[in-house]
Amino acid sequence: MNAPLKITPAPVRKSIRVNVPQARAFEVFTARIDRWWPASHTLLKSPVKATIVESRIGGRWYQIGDDGSQCVNGFVRDWSPPSKLILSWRLNGKFEIDDSVESEIEIRFIAEAPNATRVELEHRITAVDGEAMRTAVDAPNGWSAILAAYAQSAEGKSE
Amino acid sequence: MTALADPTRRKVFERLRAGGQSVGRIAQGLPVSRPAVSQHLKILKEAGLVREERDGTRRIYEIDPKGLGSLRAWLDEFWNTALEAFKAEVEKDEESK
Numbered sequence: 001m002n003a004p005l006k007i008t009p010a011p012v013r014k015s016i017r018v019n020v021p022q023a024r025a026f027e028v029f030t031a032r033i034d035r036w037w038p039a040s041h042t043l044l045k046s047p048v049k050a051t052i053v054e055s056r057i058g059g060r061w062y063q064i065g066d067d068g069s070q071c072v073n074g075f076v077r078d079w080s081p082p083s084k085l086i087l088s089w090r091l092n093g094k095f096e097i098d099d100s101v102e103s104e105i106e107i108r109f110i111a112e113a114p115n116a117t118r119v120e121l122e123h124r125i126t127a128v129d130g131e132a133m134r135t136a137v138d139a140p141n142g143w144s145a146i147l148a149a150y151a152q153s154a155e156g157k158s159e
Numbered sequence: 160m161t162a163l164a165d166p167t168r169r170k171v172f173e174r175l176r177a178g179g180q181s182v183g184r185i186a187q188g189l190p191v192s193r194p195a196v197s198q199h200l201k202i203l204k205e206a207g208l209v210r211e212e213r214d215g216t217r218r219i220y221e222i223d224p225k226g227l228g229s230l231r232a233w234l235d236e237f238w239n240t241a242l243e244a245f246k247a248e249v250e251k252d253e254e255s256k
Contacts (some may be wrong), residue, residue, distance in 0.1 A: 012234045014238045014239065015186045016243075016245070018246050018249050019250055020249050025249055028249040036249075038237075122235050123238060
């Protein structure tokens with residue numbers, strides 16, 4: 001197992017219908033990401049003050065903390081309003097910035113009616129080095145802690 | 160080689176999402192032999208996606224909760240939450256206009 005490994009699980013696919021026009025859905029997803037992105041999911045150490053997606057290919061999407069610190073989560077790989085957006089997310093299993101994991105989110109906004117849009121999301125992840133990945137997630141407060149915390153909050157909200 | 164690029168291996172892995180299983184059980188319904196399934200499991204194990212537990216004399220294979228498989232599982236849940244929040248926000252916004 002000395003050769004570099006590439007691990008590519010099946011992409012995560014999601015679809016949700018929102019009762020707003022396509023352009024509105026795109027705008028809220030990007031320009032107002034701040035209003036809906038789960039506040040608990042940040043790579044910053046301090047509470048999140050703002051989440052920003054720059055509106056161009058090559059732009060950054062990043063978060064600013066209350067203490068002024070910044071964290072670039074990734075980059076805008078495709079910016080095709082109002083129908084398509086691709087973001088990279090430099091995330092690893094320890095919920096840290098890690099460039100050994102290639103992670104890309106493609107979001108499509110499909111107009112189904114003047115006031116209804118289907119949002120289809122595909123999150124593709126590839127670990128370039130499985131060993132590094134494993135070391136990272138085995139660390140204290142790695143995935144087990146995050147998953148445990150998450151399971152609690154998810155169960156609290158379940159229908 | 161990508162651990163999950165092979166369609167059969169991906170099926171083996173997906174099959175474990177329901178919980179730990181023996182090789183024999185995993186092989187049921189798959190169009191490959193039991194030794195072939197064992198081989199796929201070995202590769203998944205080396206990739207850190209699957210781990211092996213012993214239950215008496217039987218070996219039970221399950222998704223390694225600390226591997227990339229759990230990053231995927233976690234993202235799967237994360238997006239459920241995030242998209243619900245997005246839907247709530249975008250529709251609330253629309254009403255208040």
